[in-house]
Amino acid sequence: QVQLVQSGAEVKKPGASVKVSCKASGYTFTGYYMFWVRQAPGQGLEWMGWINPNTTGTNSAQKFQDRVTLTRDTSISTAYMELSRLSSDDTAVYYCARDTVNGGVDYWGQGTLVTVSS
Amino acid sequence: QSVLTQPPSVSGAPGQRVTISCTGSSSNIGADYGVHWYQQLPGTAPKLLIYDNTNRPSGVPDRFSASWSGTSASLAITGLQAEDEAEYYCQSYDSSLSGVVFGGGTKLTVL
Numbered sequence: 001q002v003q004l005v006q007s008g009a010e011v012k013k014p015g016a017s018v019k020v021s022c023k024a025s026g027y028t029f030t031g032y033y034m035f036w037v038r039q040a041p042g043q044g045l046e047w048m049g050w051i052n053p054n055t056t057g058t059n060s061a062q063k064f065q066d067r068v069t070l071t072r073d074t075s076i077s078t079a080y081m082e083l084s085r086l087s088s089d090d091t092a093v094y095y096c097a098r099d100t101v102n103g104g105v106d107y108w109g110q111g112t113l114v115t116v117s118s
Numbered sequence: 119q120s121v122l123t124q125p126p127s128v129s130g131a132p133g134q135r136v137t138i139s140c141t142g143s144s145s146n147i148g149a150d151y152g153v154h155w156y157q158q159l160p161g162t163a164p165k166l167l168i169y170d171n172t173n174r175p176s177g178v179p180d181r182f183s184a185s186w187s188g189t190s191a192s193l194a195i196t197g198l199q200a201e202d203e204a205e206y207y208c209q210s211y212d213s214s215l216s217g218v219v220f221g222g223g224t225k226l227t228v229l
């Protein structure tokens with residue numbers, strides 16, 4: 001069965017960076033784009049970007065383009081999202097999610113809470 | 119301010135029918151980019167409810183249906199049940215932004 005298992009919660013200070021991992025299993029990792037979506041406390045879903053694990057091509061939301069780095073390691077079927085220059089506004093649950101292009105996002109990780117606090 | 123506009127909340131009594139709208143523009147829904155709908159129960163990850171405008175993944179009850187026309191889409195839930203109380207989000211692609219967009223979410227309350 002398809003599973004996306006994310007790394008654990010993080011607490012960071014303003015100005016620091018965070019790197020969240022997402023280990024995929026149960027399907028061909030390189031066959032699907034991986035989305036990164038975040039949700040601030042009490043707020044809606046916000047798309048951050050995607051990575052094509054087959055080509056390493058990425059696309060990020062304009063808001064994050066200078067702060068987010070999406071990478072992957074196909075040898076361990078894992079995608080990574082690194083966000084730099086954190087501020088309190090980046091406190092959120094970060095999700096990785098498998099995109100099927102025309103079929104929507106069909107599997108989601110369990111979420112990783114990133115708390116930014118001095 | 120989300121690119122896709124949803125009502126903040128809707129409500130209905132058990133057994134009733136409710137609809138949730140998702141209004142976009144000519145650069146997303148109106149450009150024939152598919153609309154997907156998600157249900158998010160409190161404290162959990164979103165779940166795919168409808169994909170590519172009108173299609174239900176296996177396992178999603180047929181009480182959930184969706185439609186779209188022009189620059190808007192709509193999710194309908196019939197035979198409301200207490201377990202349907204959740205947040206609902208629409209999602210599409212926007213060519214002006216060259217990226218994925220979500221609606222702001224709609225909180226469904228079952229009275």
